[in-house]
Amino acid sequence: MPKILVIGAGIGGVPAAFELRERLGAEADISVVSETDFFQFVPSNPWVAVNWRKPSDVKVHLPDVFGKLGIAFNASGAKQIHPTENRVDLGDGSSLSYDYLVIATGPKLAFDEIEGLGPKGNTKSICHVDHAAHAGEQWEAFCRNPGPMVVGAVQGASCFGPAYEYALTAVSDLRKRKIRDRVPVTFVTSEPYIGHLGLGGVGDTKTMLESIFRDRDIKWITNAKIDKVTPTSVEVTELNEDGTVKKTHSLPQHYSMFIPGFRGVDCLKDADGKWIEGLTNPRGFILVDKHQRNPTYPNIFGVGVCVAIPPFEPTPVPIGVPKTGYMIESMVTAATLNIQEVIEGKEPTHLPSLNAVCLADFGDSGVAFVALPQIPPRNVNWASQGYWVHLAKIAFEKYFLRKIRNGSSEPIYERVMMKALGINRLKGDAKN
Numbered sequence: 001m002p003k004i005l006v007i008g009a010g011i012g013g014v015p016a017a018f019e020l021r022e023r024l025g026a027e028a029d030i031s032v033v034s035e036t037d038f039f040q041f042v043p044s045n046p047w048v049a050v051n052w053r054k055p056s057d058v059k060v061h062l063p064d065v066f067g068k069l070g071i072a073f074n075a076s077g078a079k080q081i082h083p084t085e086n087r088v089d090l091g092d093g094s095s096l097s098y099d100y101l102v103i104a105t106g107p108k109l110a111f112d113e114i115e116g117l118g119p120k121g122n123t124k125s126i127c128h129v130d131h132a133a134h135a136g137e138q139w140e141a142f143c144r145n146p147g148p149m150v151v152g153a154v155q156g157a158s159c160f161g162p163a164y165e166y167a168l169t170a171v172s173d174l175r176k177r178k179i180r181d182r183v184p185v186t187f188v189t190s191e192p193y194i195g196h197l198g199l200g201g202v203g204d205t206k207t208m209l210e211s212i213f214r215d216r217d218i219k220w221i222t223n224a225k226i227d228k229v230t231p232t233s234v235e236v237t238e239l240n241e242d243g244t245v246k247k248t249h250s251l252p253q254h255y256s257m258f259i260p261g262f263r264g265v266d267c268l269k270d271a272d273g274k275w276i277e278g279l280t281n282p283r284g285f286i287l288v289d290k291h292q293r294n295p296t297y298p299n300i301f302g303v304g305v306c307v308a309i310p311p312f313e314p315t316p317v318p319i320g321v322p323k324t325g326y327m328i329e330s331m332v333t334a335a336t337l338n339i340q341e342v343i344e345g346k347e348p349t350h351l352p353s354l355n356a357v358c359l360a361d362f363g364d365s366g367v368a369f370v371a372l373p374q375i376p377p378r379n380v381n382w383a384s385q386g387y388w389v390h391l392a393k394i395a396f397e398k399y400f401l402r403k404i405r406n407g408s409s410e411p412i413y414e415r416v417m418m419k420a421l422g423i424n425r426l427k428g429d430a431k432n
Helices: 012-028 040-046 064-067 127-145 161-176 206-214 324-345 387-406 412-421
Strands: 003-007 030-033 038-040 059-060 070-074 080-081 087-090 096-097 100-103 149-153 185-189 218-221 224-229 233-239 247-252 255-259 300-302 358-363 366-372 381-385
Touching: 003 012, 012 030, 012 064, 012 324, 038 064, 040 127, 040 161, 040 387, 059 064, 059 387, 064 070, 100 324, 127 149, 127 161, 127 255, 149 161, 161 185, 161 218, 161 255, 161 358, 185 224, 206 218, 206 366, 206 381, 224 255, 300 324, 324 358, 324 412, 358 387, 366 387, 387 412
Parallel strands: 003 030, 003 100, 030 070, 100 300, 149 185, 149 255, 185 218
Antiparallel strands: 038 059, 080 087, 087 096, 224 233, 233 247, 358 366, 366 381
């Protein structure tokens, strides 16, 4: 009986465990290790941060879910991976051996790389539901005593959509409270232009998002490097296209939220504190081939945000490539099918689609975009906006949480989003 260990219980890890159980049946010993005993639907965190959702609304208790499927679960976290020994040390002092390992840890949030960044510093975060809940508590205090607000994504960030979602959802909430006129908002991003998204833009996202910002009185600074954040200011260096300094800014802030840079998690380091050679790149992201398989350790597969993908293009301020939910789902399906083939003595043949299909909610409207493939040039390059996106994301949240609670291996991104946005378009049958 093959022993398969999944590290991580997020949008990549939980569906991976479900799909492995469905494909391999009772003839496989499947275990999942996570640092928490719950799944969190991260795309809902901007809502949590303005108290439109409670943390409990977007969490699923995992021991019961996995128990019904005969999947072992440990919430003490992975302490260190020993790939040459096919073993993982856990946070509770125990260890687990494996025949196949799926790494789906997500990233470590690199708040420490910028002075004053993060929930323990002077900015809020929506990258984890607990951070978002803390931001929600502070949001109420801010709304009682409003002032300047700064939102964005720092140098090295690779996830930009949530920053736009949070800025615009916050503005929607401020308008509902009738205090928007008391809150100047500035969006600060390492992207070379508004709507770049780490993807070179999708469709007309540049013009679209700039127009939305103008309509909602949001100022912006691009090609921006955050130098430090104090309790009352965000210190920013704005660069020219050639990387030289264009201007420095000291932005007053009473409330700020930034997407940090990402790096690999600590369990991917060896005993000397160095990234495991052959397993990760210099930033700690998992190296995989076209089959989601690590070239050095072929019984290790990587899925999700923890996977190394080179930047799309050079930019004045370094940025990364986002791994969207639809892309992660395709990585999971490819990896689990390939593990099944390897167990059967075959060579892996399945490839992830690596397409981007996103719903970005702005509270009272939103933007949907499709990039097929994610990196240009594309067969489909489409974006649209409207209140329907807000409604679509609410519906998608409901479907995805139901999937997790029911232990379903159904590809929700593919079934729901492709149907919502037009299956022909997503298949590439429609013109741009």
